[in-house]
Amino acid sequence: TGMWFQDGLTGSAWGDWALYTDSPLRAFENELGVQAPVGFWDPVGFTADGDVEAFKRRRATELKHGRISMLACMGYMTPEIIGKFPGYLSPSAGLKYADIPNGLGAIS
Secondary structure (H helix, E strand, O other), X not given: OHHHHHHHHHOOOOOOHHHOOOOHHHHHOOOOOOEOOOEOOOOOOOOOOOOHHHHHHHHXXXXXXXXXXXXXXXXXXXXXXXXXXXXXXXXHHOEEHHHOOOHHHHHO
């Protein structure tokens, strides 16, 4: 599917991408993570204005959200793999860690 997006970005609307140097997208063409064959890909157009500060903020936010998502996945899988903590989550209520279901069952 990578070539489909490449063709969608550099298709007949602009002609040859190498000759189209006025695009604000060129400001981010050499950033870390830009890879062939797609190059810099922004399908929603968040970077259409070429604002470097907004780009850096969005990049930092994306990294933060990705890390939180990875931790959430580990929190979802870990009880299934290694089991749950021994003892009580709430001694006064008599609620053990083993009494809490795994995954989405814990919030229902």
